[in-house]
Amino acid sequence: MQRILNFFRDIGREMRKVSWPKRKEMTTYTITVLATVAFFAIFFGVVDLGISELIRLILE
Template sequence: MQRIVNFFREVGREMKKVSWPKRKELTKYTVTVLSVVVFFSVFFAVLDLGISELIRLILE
């Protein structure tokens, strides 16, 4: 039981050393990640549609 308590104390100490991003940085990073996700979602959707149409044309 003591090992578990020591583990969580160490985790607490290490978490205090972490350099957390400021609100402005966090907002910037979040917008960047969401933009990339939306871009690649649209890109792969268009790519999938194009490949599907190409296969339909070949098989007809």
């Protein structure tokens, strides 16, 4: 039981050492991630549509 308590105490100590991002940094990171995901979703959607049309033309 003591090992489990020590484990959680160690977790608490380590979490206090973490350098958490500020609100502005987190907002910037979040916007960057969302924009990147949206870009790649649109990109792969267009590529998929193009390949589908190409295959449809070949098979007709």
